[in-house]
Amino acid sequence: MSDRELIKQKKEALIEMTNGFADRYLDEDYKMLCRKLIDKMSRKRKVPFISGKLEIWAAAIVYSLGQINFLFDKSFEPYVSATDLCNYFGTSQSTTSQKAKIIRDMFKMRYFxxxxxxxRMLKENPLNEFVMINGLIVPVSAVIRLFEEKEAQLKKELNLENEDSVVKKKDNRINRDLGDF
Incomplete structure (x- = not known):
């Protein structure tokens, strides 16, 4: 069996395992993210899941995604404990968390x-309310307010210019008309 066939076979097995867990405990969003992560892992030059137990890799994939999406926090939905996740796949929590760290480091995965x-995490990201301008972190509301003030000032200036040009046109017309007398 070639490496490509082996990778494809293991990739499909991982997708099936994570889909089973997502169907039972999670949602479609997690299911899609697991598949996305597995796809990305399978395209690495050195595919990490080519060696080792697939159950550990499947658990680590869900674990790594769960860590950055607050899966293990009871105040978030969906919620699953790390123990339940590891029990489902029949893995130890220490081994699973070590593999999850490898995955997070490999893809530079962080919160948000x-x-x-x-x-949900992207929508509720508290950093969505800020932008960086010239190295300075500024609330979006301040930037919007600044743009609105500038827009109002420009409109005011344009209206004054328009009024001035109308007056000048009237003056020119009057001067022209008076010049005929």
């Missing part, structure tokens, strides 16, 4: 990661 966060 644009590529691997759930839709």
């Amino acid at each position: 990661d644009e590529e691997f966060s759930t839709k």
